[in-house]
Amino acid sequence: MSSGSEHLRLSRAVCSLIAGGCFAVSACGAIGQDQPAVSAVAALETSTVQTPVGPVPGPAQPAPEPHNPYRGRRGAMAEGREMFVRFNCSGCHGGRAGGGMGPSLRDVDWIYGRTDLQVFSSIAEGRAHGMPAWGARLTEDQVWKLVTYVESLRTPEEPDAP
Amino acid sequence: MHWRSVITCAAVLLAAGCGRSGMGAGGTEKAAAASVPGGSPEIRLIADVPRGEWRMPAGDPAGLRYSTLDTINTSNVANLHVVTTFSTGVPHGHEGQPLVFDNTMYVVTPFPNNLIAVDLTKTGGAVKWIYEPHPDPRSVGIACCDVVNRGATFADGKIIYNLLDAHTVAVDARTGQEVWRTTVGNINLGETMTGAPLAIGDKVIVGNSGAELGVRGYVAALDVKTGRELWRAFNTGPDADVKIGPRFHPFYEKDRGQDLGTASWRGEQWKLGGSTVWGWLSYDPETNLFFYGTGNPGVWNPDLRPGDNKWSCAIIARDADSGEARWAFQATAHDAWDYDEIMENILVDMPFAGRPRKLLIHPGRTGFVYVMDRESGELLSAETYEPVNWASRYDLKTGTPFENADKRTHFGTVTEGICPSSTGAKDVTPSAFSPRTGLLYIPAHNTCMNYEGIEANYIAGTPYLGADVKMFPGPGGYQGELVAWDVARAQKVWGAKEPVLPVYSGVLATGGDLVFYGTMDGWFKALDARTGAELWKFHTASGIVGNPITYLGPDGKQYLAIYSGIGGWMGAVAFPELSADDPYAALGVVGAMKDIKKYTAPGSTVYVFGF
Numbered sequence: 001m002s003s004g005s006e007h008l009r010l011s012r013a014v015c016s017l018i019a020g021g022c023f024a025v026s027a028c029g030a031i032g033q034d035q036p037a038v039s040a041v042a043a044l045e046t047s048t049v050q051t052p053v054g055p056v057p058g059p060a061q062p063a064p065e066p067h068n069p070y071r072g073r074r075g076a077m078a079e080g081r082e083m084f085v086r087f088n089c090s091g092c093h094g095g096r097a098g099g100g101m102g103p104s105l106r107d108v109d110w111i112y113g114r115t116d117l118q119v120f121s122s123i124a125e126g127r128a129h130g131m132p133a134w135g136a137r138l139t140e141d142q143v144w145k146l147v148t149y150v151e152s153l154r155t156p157e158e159p160d161a162p
Numbered sequence: 163m164h165w166r167s168v169i170t171c172a173a174v175l176l177a178a179g180c181g182r183s184g185m186g187a188g189g190t191e192k193a194a195a196a197s198v199p200g201g202s203p204e205i206r207l208i209a210d211v212p213r214g215e216w217r218m219p220a221g222d223p224a225g226l227r228y229s230t231l232d233t234i235n236t237s238n239v240a241n242l243h244v245v246t247t248f249s250t251g252v253p254h255g256h257e258g259q260p261l262v263f264d265n266t267m268y269v270v271t272p273f274p275n276n277l278i279a280v281d282l283t284k285t286g287g288a289v290k291w292i293y294e295p296h297p298d299p300r301s302v303g304i305a306c307c308d309v310v311n312r313g314a315t316f317a318d319g320k321i322i323y324n325l326l327d328a329h330t331v332a333v334d335a336r337t338g339q340e341v342w343r344t345t346v347g348n349i350n351l352g353e354t355m356t357g358a359p360l361a362i363g364d365k366v367i368v369g370n371s372g373a374e375l376g377v378r379g380y381v382a383a384l385d386v387k388t389g390r391e392l393w394r395a396f397n398t399g400p401d402a403d404v405k406i407g408p409r410f411h412p413f414y415e416k417d418r419g420q421d422l423g424t425a426s427w428r429g430e431q432w433k434l435g436g437s438t439v440w441g442w443l444s445y446d447p448e449t450n451l452f453f454y455g456t457g458n459p460g461v462w463n464p465d466l467r468p469g470d471n472k473w474s475c476a477i478i479a480r481d482a483d484s485g486e487a488r489w490a491f492q493a494t495a496h497d498a499w500d501y502d503e504i505m506e507n508i509l510v511d512m513p514f515a516g517r518p519r520k521l522l523i524h525p526g527r528t529g530f531v532y533v534m535d536r537e538s539g540e541l542l543s544a545e546t547y548e549p550v551n552w553a554s555r556y557d558l559k560t561g562t563p564f565e566n567a568d569k570r571t572h573f574g575t576v577t578e579g580i581c582p583s584s585t586g587a588k589d590v591t592p593s594a595f596s597p598r599t600g601l602l603y604i605p606a607h608n609t610c611m612n613y614e615g616i617e618a619n620y621i622a623g624t625p626y627l628g629a630d631v632k633m634f635p636g637p638g639g640y641q642g643e644l645v646a647w648d649v650a651r652a653q654k655v656w657g658a659k660e661p662v663l664p665v666y667s668g669v670l671a672t673g674g675d676l677v678f679y680g681t682m683d684g685w686f687k688a689l690d691a692r693t694g695a696e697l698w699k700f701h702t703a704s705g706i707v708g709n710p711i712t713y714l715g716p717d718g719k720q721y722l723a724i725y726s727g728i729g730g731w732m733g734a735v736a737f738p739e740l741s742a743d744d745p746y747a748a749l750g751v752v753g754a755m756k757d758i759k760k761y762t763a764p765g766s767t768v769y770v771f772g773f
Contacts, residue, residue: 086617090746091374091625092303095632098744098752100734101306101625106741130303132623154743162744 051121053113068116070148074157080149081159083142087134096162097153102131106153119147198230199673201597204518206511209447211597214714215263217316219358220592221711224509225444227594228671229712233720234773235674239688239698245721246770248287250278253764254737255729257591258313258358259668259709260768261321265716266290267723268316268335269768273302273309273326277333280768283716287768291338293331301327301349304623306374306749307731310356312440312590313709317361318386324355330368332389342389346370346382352623353377357504360443360452361386362482367452369439373474373502374749376460376626379438383485395485397456397473398435399423404473405480410487413539414561417472417490426470426495434620435467436460437474441504441590446520446536450482453522453536455493455503462500463615463628465573470495475503477524477532479539489539491561493526498571499552499613500584500629500749501527506592507536508602513650514542523649525593525604527586528563530556531647543652547645548587548608549636552580571629573615583611583633585732585751589666592709596671599691601655603677604645607664608636609754631750635662641754644669644679644687646694656694658687662757666732668709670722678722680706682733683761686724686769702726704765705758707733721772727765728758736762 056062070076084090084097092102103111112122123143124135135143152158196206212221212229220227234242250256254272261268267280277293302309305326314323320332320341328347333340346368347353352375359368365383373379382394395405404423412418419425424432437456445452459474461467476492493503508523514533522536529550533543544556544563552570553563571577585607593604611633618628635641642660647653660681667680675691682705688698705728712722728736734748735755745753 086619088619088621088624088626090630091627094740094744094748094752095630095746095750096744098742098747099737099740100748102303103739104741104744104747106744107739109738127303128299130300132303162746 051117053118065115065117068120068144068147068151070144071116071151073148076145076148077152077157078159080145080147083146084149089146096160097150098162105150116147116151119150120144123147198228198597199232202600204513205597205600207597208509208511212713216259216261216711216713217263218261218360219259219313219315220442220444220506223360223362223445223447225442225506225592226508226510226597226671227592227669227709228596230673231712231714231720232673234672234676234722236676236690236697238773239674239676241773242688242698242700242722242771243773244700244769245772246285246287247767248280250276250727250766250768253727253766255308255310255733256708256725256727256766257310257730258725259711260723261314261316262711262713262723263316266335268314268321270311270314270323272311272727272729273297273305275311275323275325277314277321277323277338279338293333293338293340295325295331295340295343297325297327297329298349301354304349304352304372304375305354305356306371308729308734310730312356313358315359315361315366317366320386322359322361322366322386324357324359324368326354326356328353328355328370330355330359330366330384330389344384344389344391346391350623351377357440358442360445362445362452365392365482367443367482369443369454371438371440373436373438373457373460374625374627375623376434376436376620377438378433378435378460379456381439381454381480381485393485395480395487396423397437397439397478398427398432404487405485406487410489411539412489412491413541414491416495416560416562417492422470422472426472428468431460431467434460434626435471435474437476439504441502442506442592444507444509445482446509449537451479451488452482453477453479453507453509455505455507455524457502457504458497458500461618461626461628463573463618464496464498464571465615466618466628471497475501477503477507477522477534479536491534491539491541493532494528494563499580501586503527504590505588508593508595509536510595510597512600521649523595523602525588525602525647527582527588528552529582529587531602531652533649533652545652547604547647547654548606548643549581549638550587571613571615573628576612576614578612579610580613581610581636582607583609583754584613584631584749585609585633585664589731591666591707592668594669594671594677595649596691598673598675600648600650601691602647602649603669603671603679604647605665605667605669605679606643606645607666608638608641608643609633609664610636611750630746632745633750633754635754642681644677644689658689658694658696663755663761664732666730667706670710670712672712678710678724680708680710680724680726682707682728682758684726686710686771700771702769703767704728705733705736705762715772719772721770723768723770726767726769728762729764733758735759737764
């Protein structure tokens with residue numbers, strides 16, 4: 001599958017929704033003489049922030065994000081499981097991801113969101129209470145396979161189920 | 163000879179001034195009392211026990227967790243009732259205990275490790291001030307066993323305790339202002355601190371946590387006035403790092419040799435060697451030695467670290483001034499079960515096997531009560547207090563256990579039905595000793611496990627385990643027990659069983675012949691210290707994993723205080739973020755604790771009881 005960064009941008013509809021309102025800094029008029037040259041592009045389109053965790057303000061929610069390219073693929077689940085152990089995820093999140101030092105990934109409560117992209121981001125970016133930013137060490141492909149394993153938990157396809 | 167040394171010791175302590183721990187407890191004693199009212203005449207204490215205040219984690223430096231207070235006693239404890247409650251605001255495991263002196267109660271919360279000073283002269287838990295250190299939240303994700311804190315110590319006008327992010331802080335006890343904050347460990351290497359410090363004279367001794375992440379363990383001494391680190395003694399590595407020198411005299415052949423802290427490891431595994439110090443420190447003012455136990459060796463999977471793995475799972479005696487090691491006893495060489503030996507080491511002089519001895523009493527994770535001569539490091543006795551099958555007994559001549567080869571764990575094999583589990587026949591929650599009864603009161607577990615050695619990859623700041631573990635209750639229809647152990651006779655005299663949950667609290671013994679402890683489903687109980695009869699209990703809002711204390715209030719009456727807030731390694735299964743359908747989760751404890759959510763939910767309350 002293509003690994004272009006287009007997969008990680010919001011759809012056009014959302015971008016125009018945000019840019020059309022008074023959200024972009026430069027569209028709201030001058031703030032001061034020393035105003036830095038800030039991009040008028042919606043912040044969520046920049047390379048630093050790509051995945052909404054909270055709701056997007058405004059009445060219309062964005063079109064569905066890019067999905068996990070390996071969703072439902074058993075081979076990817078198995079590879080993801082193998083990496084879950086190899087990279088010590090099981091040490092924090094539990095032998096079958098039931099929690100421990102880190103929260104359970106088996107349950108229905110997702111602190112940072114349950115969509116494919118949100119789970120991907122939590123793994124890649126890390127989180128404030130000690131979840132490492134694995135995106136600095138793993139490829140996009142590896143992270144999607146970990147996502148695939150996590151999404152298989154508590155389903156009949158879960159590899160190495162408890 | 164004993165009495166002469168007591169008088170000499172008292173004179174020395176008087177001359178040294180009031181800075182030493184053990185001085186000034188209760189405000190009236192000037193010399194270390196060698197006995198307590200009604201104490202057995204054969205039992206001699208080496209330091210003063212609390213008589214109305216509580217100034218250090220165990221109440222006294224020798225670790226007895228005994229108070230002489232007796233207005234609450236077997237005849238009237240049934241009338242005990244709640245006097246005050248207040249919330250710490252943090253619904254996580256409340257291990258540890260408050261301090262009480264100068265009519266003030268000091269409470270250290272779980273992460274974020276706030277220090278709350280409560281004015282006991284007012285009703286209703288009136289807060290004087292709260293010190294908020296704001297430790298680094300990234301430390302939360304590397305704390306193996308909940309974000310607990312085992313308490314503070316008071317010295318030189320300051321409340322001193324450790325933060326989860328591996329700093330030590332000292333706070334002015336009157337004003338709540340930070341006096342110093344010292345960086346001790348590095349969270350990027352997986353280091354945290356959860357244990358309580360011990361103040362000894364002009365120093366504060368601290369240790370680190372993180373053996374599950376391949377952290378290298380140590381104890382360090384900080385200057386009590388400035389927090390400056392004076393020395394650090396590692397528990398793995400060459401003798402110079404471990405502060406092993408010409409005055410190091412282990413009793414047993416197996417613990418003698420040069421640079422065993424590297425030689426008993428393959429290659430450089432000792433650098434990831436665990437052997438951390440997250441449990442209890444105790445101190446003998448007469449010899450100026452302090453004692454502690456070390457944690458498991460780094461990487462759980464034993465096949466990945468051939469050798470005896472010194473100095474993991476060991477009890478070590480060090481000089482309090484220099485940190486030099488004087489003796490060490492490794493309880494399990496080449497640990498295959500995560501049998502940390504960071505438990506309390508209770509120091510008391512009493513007869514053993516027919517003659518007066520200077521004892522160190524250590525109820526081990528392994529299920530054995532180790533009774534040692536604390537001068538020589540000789541193992542005098544090792545008897546089991548709960549079901550044990552990893553070993554049958556110890557050879558006292560060599561200090562080695564007779565292991566059951568079937569219960570050793572290995573890479574690529576599932577070893578089934580090992581007792582006790584990694585959480586042990588007891589974990590860190592401390593026992594109490596009564597000089598009146600001569601009994602050791604042990605908060606015990608009956609938990610067993612299956613353990614499979616799997617691959618392990620060291621990635622700094624992440625777990626370094628290589629083990630897939632699943633625990634479950636042991637045989638006999640109970641998983642917890644408050645064991646009364648006759649130290650002189652090395653045997654259990656009675657036990658109060660808990661059917662479902664381990665006893666995972668600390669214990670307090672009092673001059674009123676009472677034993678206090680809490681259960682994981684929230685009961686705070688008082689037993690008759692002699693017979694074990696349950697005389698009183700009260701159901702608190704959340705499970706109890708902390709340590710009870712007793713003290714005199716401003717009105718001169720006796721009170722008890724206990725934290726109610728489930729958590730810790732085994733208690734964390736009560737949290738919503740842990741799932742009961744993965745028995746391998748939380749390093750295997752979910753298997754043993756899967757029903758705990760029916761019995762308790764998180765809490766954060768300090769309870770004070772009185773009449």
